[in-house]
Amino acid sequence: MGVDSMLRGTMRVNELGHLEIGGRDCVDLVKEFGTPLYVMDETLIRENCKRYKNAFAQSYPTETRVCYAGKAFLTLAMCRLIEEEGLHLDVASGGELFTALQAKFPSERIYMHGNFKTDEELTIAVRHKIGRIVVDCMEELERLNSIAEKNGAVADIMLRLTPGVEAHTHEYIRTGQIDTKFGFHIENGVALEAVKKALSLKHLRLHGFHCHIGSQIFEIEPYRIAIEQMFSFAEIVRSETGFVMRELNLGGGLGVRYTPEDDPPTIETFVASICETVREIASRFGFDPPILAVEPGRSIVGEAGTTLYTIGVVKEIPKVRTYVSVDGGMSDNPRPALYGARYFAVIANKASQEPNKIVTVAGKHCESDILIRDIPLADPQPGDILAVFTTGAYHYSMASNYNRFPRPAVVFVKDGKAKLVVRRETYDELLRCDHKLD
Numbered sequence: 133m134g135v136d137s138m139l140r141g142t143m144r145v146n147e148l149g150h151l152e153i154g155g156r157d158c159v160d161l162v163k164e165f166g167t168p169l170y171v172m173d174e175t176l177i178r179e180n181c182k183r184y185k186n187a188f189a190q191s192y193p194t195e196t197r198v199c200y201a202g203k204a205f206l207t208l209a210m211c212r213l214i215e216e217e218g219l220h221l222d223v224a225s226g227g228e229l230f231t232a233l234q235a236k237f238p239s240e241r242i243y244m245h246g247n248f249k250t251d252e253e254l255t256i257a258v259r260h261k262i263g264r265i266v267v268d269c270m271e272e273l274e275r276l277n278s279i280a281e282k283n284g285a286v287a288d289i290m291l292r293l294t295p296g297v298e299a300h301t302h303e304y305i306r307t308g309q310i311d312t313k314f315g316f317h318i319e320n321g322v323a324l325e326a327v328k329k330a331l332s333l334k335h336l337r338l339h340g341f342h343c344h345i346g347s348q349i350f351e352i353e354p355y356r357i358a359i360e361q362m363f364s365f366a367e368i369v370r371s372e373t374g375f376v377m378r379e380l381n382l383g384g385g386l387g388v389r390y391t392p393e394d395d396p397p398t399i400e401t402f403v404a405s406i407c408e409t410v411r412e413i414a415s416r417f418g419f420d421p422p423i424l425a426v427e428p429g430r431s432i433v434g435e436a437g438t439t440l441y442t443i444g445v446v447k448e449i450p451k452v453r454t455y456v457s458v459d460g461g462m463s464d465n466p467r468p469a470l471y472g473a474r475y476f477a478v479i480a481n482k483a484s485q486e487p488n489k490i491v492t493v494a495g496k497h498c499e500s501d502i503l504i505r506d507i508p509l510a511d512p513q514p515g516d517i518l519a520v521f522t523t524g525a526y527h528y529s530m531a532s533n534y535n536r537f538p539r540p541a542v543v544f545v546k547d548g549k550a551k552l553v554v555r556r557e558t559y560d561e562l563l564r565c566d567h568k569l570d
Contacts, residue, residue, distance in 0.1 A: 135478045138522075140176060141173040143173070150483055151519050154171075154548070156548060158171070162440055162480075164550065165552065167442045167460070168440065168460035169540055169541055169542075170543070171439070171440060171543055171545055172205075172542060176436040177432060177433055177524075178213065178217060181219055181432060183400065184219075184432070185219070187400045191403055191408070192411070192424055193421055194421040194423060196426075197425040198219045198425075198426060200428065200432060201222045201427045201430075202221055202224070202231075203224045204429030209551070209554075212235055221242050222242075222243045222427045223245070224245045225253070229242070229244060229262070230256075233256075239260045239262045239263070242257075242260075242262040243264045244262055244266065245292070247268045249272060258279055258285050259283055261285070264288055266290045266291075266292050267292065267330070268314060270322070273329050276289070276336065287335060289330065289338055289339065290339055290341060290379060291326055291341055291342065292344070293317075294318060294343070295318060295357070295362060296319055315343070318361060318365050324372065331373060340379030340422060341362055341379075343358055343382060344382075344383025346385050349386060350387045350395065352397060355409065356405075363414060363416075366417070377419065377422055379425065380410065380423070380425070384426060384427040384428045387430070388522060390473065390475055390521070390522045391475065392476060410424055430525040434523075434524045435521070435524065437525065438520065439465065439527065440480060441458035443516045444457050444458065445514065446491075454491045455494050457495070458494070458495060458496065460537075461495015461497045461499075461503060462503075463497060463532050463537040463539075464527060464528075464540050465520075465527050466532070467530070476504075478518075479517065479519075481517050482511065488510060489512065490506055490508055491506075491507060491509055493507065497535050504520070538561065541555055
């Protein structure tokens with residue numbers, strides 16, 4: 133399996149043998165915008181949004197909400213796109229909430245997460261009447277009730293529960309197991325105590341429950357187990373308090389293809405499976421199907437993103453390894469260092485050529501900074517353009533100024549046009565928060 137198996141959306145190899153995205157030759161994009169460069173296939177993003185909405189419409193009889201997980205990739209332009217596609221938006225910080233509000237995203241379609249939301253963040257959320265605040269701990273219930281009271285409001289909330297489900301993914305992105313900083317644990321009775329507390333507070337309105345079991349998940353079974361746990365808990369709550377769960381949010385987590393070997397379920401398979409499971413288990417426990425929400429991020433934007441680099445140095449160590457150094461690295465993609473994440477790439481200006489050399493792609497930071505180990509490329513030379521696939525999620529959003537690198541630009545490409553949605557930082561902007569020297 134090679135480059136053809138990784139082409140997604142509007143990607144193709146054009147008549148010049150170059151990689152093309154959204155009708156734009158990657159070589160031309162580099163000439164116009166420089167490197168490193170995040171390229172987002174706008175058509176593919178919109179198609180993925182529609183696939184989620186259509187799949188739910190076909191599989192579930194009650195209201196559904198597809199809440200795009202902004203932590204994957206969020207800009208003003210992305211907020212606008214998500215609004216236009218009719219999705220809700222999940223934010224996880226004051227900065228993400230601020231971005232959404234500045235983009236004039238409808239506040240009633242915003243869900244807010246976080247294991248520690250500050251008073252300032254909660255106040256902004258309450259004053260803008262966002263759709264749901266997903267409460268994560270007992271102390272937050274008290275603070276939020278007080279903030280809502282001071283603002284003459286009633287905050288609409290869900291409780292994040294920890295169902296005790298371990299998805300088979302990297303330990304750093306598992307969130308549903310017992311040992312986690314997130315949510316109210318079901319097993320130890322804290323979740324039931326939180327429900328009773330929430331129902332007793334006059335300035336909170338409880339709508340239902342939320343869980344999230346992890347990210348980059350390829351298996352459906354962990355979701356089935358989590359859904360069973362959520363309804364089992366909802367039955368206990370109904371019996372103990374009379375509260376009936378009207379909304380169920382199953383979080384995100386569907387995986388994507390980073391390499392040709394990856395084989396995640398399709399959006400349609402994922403949605404159909406969880407909808408069928410929710411309907412079945414709701415009926416078994418005597419519940420009407422609740423309003424059902426999911427929070428996809430990676431599966432909407434991950435494969436729509438490609439990062440372009442310029443190769444600067446090719447260093448061959450005889451009988452050991454050949455290093456290909458590019459003009460970016462861990463400041464624009466920290467995931468290999470954080471998770472051991474694996475990627476696939478192609479020389480964009482030689483996309484039609486067969487790869488003939490096994491190399492290791494290295495970044496230029498003052499670290500080992502390895503982006504891809506032992507990948508076949510087509511005769512990499514200084515000045516060539518390296519295209520790394522599936523970099524739409526958690527790349528721009530996790531980019532840093534390590535080694536005082538300016539953050540890259542982001543472009544949306546569609547129908548032969550490229551739209552700059554985030555311009556490249558300048559060296560001067562690296563100093564914008566530094567106090568001037570006397």
